[in-house]
Amino acid sequence: QGQLLQSGTEVKKPGASVKVSCKSSGYTFRDYYMHWVRQAPGQGLEWMGWIFPKTGGTYYAQKFQGRVTLTRDTSITTTYLELSSLTSDDTALYYCTRENWFFDYWGQGTLVTVSS
Amino acid sequence: DIVMTQSPDSLAVSLGERASINCKSSQYIFDNSNKKNSLSWFQQKPGQPPRLLIYWATTRQSGVPDRFSGSGSGTDFTLTISSLQAEDVAVYYCQQYYNLPRTFGPGTRVDIK
Numbered sequence: 229q230g231q232l233l234q235s236g237t238e239v240k241k242p243g244a245s246v247k248v249s250c251k252s253s254g255y256t257f258r259d260y261y262m263h264w265v266r267q268a269p270g271q272g273l274e275w276m277g278w279i280f281p282k283t284g285g286t287y288y289a290q291k292f293q294g295r296v297t298l299t300r301d302t303s304i305t306t307t308y309l310e311l312s313s314l315t316s317d318d319t320a321l322y323y324c325t326r327e328n329w330f331f332d333y334w335g336q337g338t339l340v341t342v343s344s
Numbered sequence: 345d346i347v348m349t350q351s352p353d354s355l356a357v358s359l360g361e362r363a364s365i366n367c368k369s370s371q372y373i374f375d376n377s378n379k380k381n382s383l384s385w386f387q388q389k390p391g392q393p394p395r396l397l398i399y400w401a402t403t404r405q406s407g408v409p410d411r412f413s414g415s416g417s418g419t420d421f422t423l424t425i426s427s428l429q430a431e432d433v434a435v436y437y438c439q440q441y442y443n444l445p446r447t448f449g450p451g452t453r454v455d456i457k
Binding site: 263273287336 | 382384386393394395396399400405437439441444445446447448449450451
């Protein structure tokens, strides 16, 4: 059974960057796309992009292009989301989720709060 | 982008009664390569990540109670809870994985009447 374990809560000031990690276990890390989805307080789910661990290839939602970077470290089966130029609108829970065509495994979420 | 809409926004159903949630995609999400509709349903309870209930529009994920079922094809889909239980109180989302960007419906809140 696959598991995704995310890093802990982050508090950042406007204009700063944040890097969230997602450690995969229980499946062949390199073979499955990893997506990132965020959820602002009381709001719905917003897709941000994916990374393919085998190649490092990425695809970003247009809204986040230029501000988001997805990377991975295959030696420790971990993917990373980095989001820069943070504003209060980026305050949200950030989830990693594995694609098996559909999103079958989800991380527990990482709360990022942007506040001055 | 494929726009996903859901109706109703919320519903309240008596325990043991049927609950149905509708989801509509702005274009066909039927994948001709595998003859399946690229649609998932998720359940999200407060403080928890989304949980996959249904994929390929009609296939129940392992461990999901059989009171949950998915139906539909093309652009119109339905999630049905045949006999609502107290633990089913949650927000339900549909999502298409036909193409990029992946898009979600706005969610439907289900409560007990």
